[in-house]
Amino acid sequence: MRPAAIAILLGALAWAQSPPPRIKTLILTGESDTQHHDWRVSTPFLRSLLESTGRFEVRVEEQPRGITMETLRPFDLLVLNYMGPRWGSESERAVEDFVRRGKGVVSFHGVTYGPFYGQVFEVGHWNAGADAGWPAYPSLIGARWTPANIGHGRRHVFVVKWTNRDHPISRGLEPEFQANDELYHRMELLPGTEVLATAFSDLATGGTGKDEPIIWIRADGNGRWAHLTLGHDLTAMSQPGFTTAFARAAEWAATKQVTLPARIVPATGVQGAVRVLAVTGGHPYPVSFYTLFENLPDITWEHATSPEQAFTADLAARCDVLVLHDMWEDLEPALRQNLQKFVEAGKGIVSLHHAIVDYTHWPWWWEQVTGGEFFVKEQPGHPASVYQEGVDMIVTHTALGRSHPVTRDVPPLVVHDEAYRGMWHSPQIQVLMETDFPLNDRPVVYVGPQQKARVVYIQLGHSDSTMRYPAYRKLVHNAILWTAGRLN
Numbered sequence: 001m002r003p004a005a006i007a008i009l010l011g012a013l014a015w016a017q018s019p020p021p022r023i024k025t026l027i028l029t030g031e032s033d034t035q036h037h038d039w040r041v042s043t044p045f046l047r048s049l050l051e052s053t054g055r056f057e058v059r060v061e062e063q064p065r066g067i068t069m070e071t072l073r074p075f076d077l078l079v080l081n082y083m084g085p086r087w088g089s090e091s092e093r094a095v096e097d098f099v100r101r102g103k104g105v106v107s108f109h110g111v112t113y114g115p116f117y118g119q120v121f122e123v124g125h126w127n128a129g130a131d132a133g134w135p136a137y138p139s140l141i142g143a144r145w146t147p148a149n150i151g152h153g154r155r156h157v158f159v160v161k162w163t164n165r166d167h168p169i170s171r172g173l174e175p176e177f178q179a180n181d182e183l184y185h186r187m188e189l190l191p192g193t194e195v196l197a198t199a200f201s202d203l204a205t206g207g208t209g210k211d212e213p214i215i216w217i218r219a220d221g222n223g224r225w226a227h228l229t230l231g232h233d234l235t236a237m238s239q240p241g242f243t244t245a246f247a248r249a250a251e252w253a254a255t256k257q258v259t260l261p262a263r264i265v266p267a268t269g270v271q272g273a274v275r276v277l278a279v280t281g282g283h284p285y286p287v288s289f290y291t292l293f294e295n296l297p298d299i300t301w302e303h304a305t306s307p308e309q310a311f312t313a314d315l316a317a318r319c320d321v322l323v324l325h326d327m328w329e330d331l332e333p334a335l336r337q338n339l340q341k342f343v344e345a346g347k348g349i350v351s352l353h354h355a356i357v358d359y360t361h362w363p364w365w366w367e368q369v370t371g372g373e374f375f376v377k378e379q380p381g382h383p384a385s386v387y388q389e390g391v392d393m394i395v396t397h398t399a400l401g402r403s404h405p406v407t408r409d410v411p412p413l414v415v416h417d418e419a420y421r422g423m424w425h426s427p428q429i430q431v432l433m434e435t436d437f438p439l440n441d442r443p444v445v446y447v448g449p450q451q452k453a454r455v456v457y458i459q460l461g462h463s464d465s466t467m468r469y470p471a472y473r474k475l476v477h478n479a480i481l482w483t484a485g486r487l488n
Contacts, residue, residue: 028080045234078098079105080106083110095140104224106226162197177245180235214228273300279324316347322342346453350479371457405478415466445460456479
């Protein structure tokens, strides 16, 4: 074979083996009713999901109003994760032109509500008819509905069935998957809209008693639009059925083809990430607690809702750090033994808020491990501790805290949380952050006295606003890494 032919052949082989270019993706987000559809949580999740496939290069726009045709020109795919006021005619025309030019859009769940159908969010509810709505939107997404009728029954677990298994999005997938979500109903699909998956809307859950469309596509002209009614919150979005369908729908909308595998889950962490076991139970807490562990590539985590689930005989082999947000006054002897082995193996403990009540009847724990105890009832030699909900506190660094890894890059904390006063504190704790608030004891963040393991107690963590406070999240993240021996 001639050298020129060999060069051509080698070049062709190299081209065939090289990965396809990444799909340039823009997520349009922001202004949603964060109580129900928190884009601040879902947008990072979607970005991580798409980027983890290696197929997408993702950017985010939190102010869609003002986008133009030039803004969208570099992109191949738009992801709509938006609920709020309309964007204005110029921005809406830019999206219409984007689709006409052969590009793709994928949308989900809450964008079936909102300004595109003539609704405006006002004082805790969507006000139908307050706006004329985006005229072209029904033809783009492939459906229309009356705002007063669209809705869903009670959230529950239901089966989603692929009704068209020959489409690139669904080809090669299992016939059905489970969803733990809201099941939207009473949507009117337009002619030319192709349904890929449905679910039965049971009357017992407040549904319609018939199959409802769950995933559909629209291909008008050169462009493509895929929509999933799933995705109410992070729990719903984290299920393999959603992640697989969403990523494959996104690739199809952008390219007309699907090369992604039949199971897609977001990366939960890099190799060697800290293994966290989060323990809850015994006391209510804001569900935003779970978001403390999201989108942290150096952490993987599991959840236990009882001491029996958490403190198994193989605890030290299962995880590196326990994050305690539970409240149990005692443990069975076998569970005590397993937990003590974990501590004496040099593992990490991060105790949050009401976990300072833990194991009152086990003095070794609060005297030698956490170094503190909130007494719900009066004990010999110690009166009952007291609390006050809903107070504003300022928490600042001690001299030690200004240089300690746990509080590194953590600013002073200004929080609306719960005050604890009259607790017992070991003289051996190392206080990193403190407050002079009169209804609270002075120590707020401290290192416990245990010599065989690294232990950190963080008193804050009662309110949703604290859980979502970036400085608090940084503090908890630092504490996890430090107790695992990864931050020095």
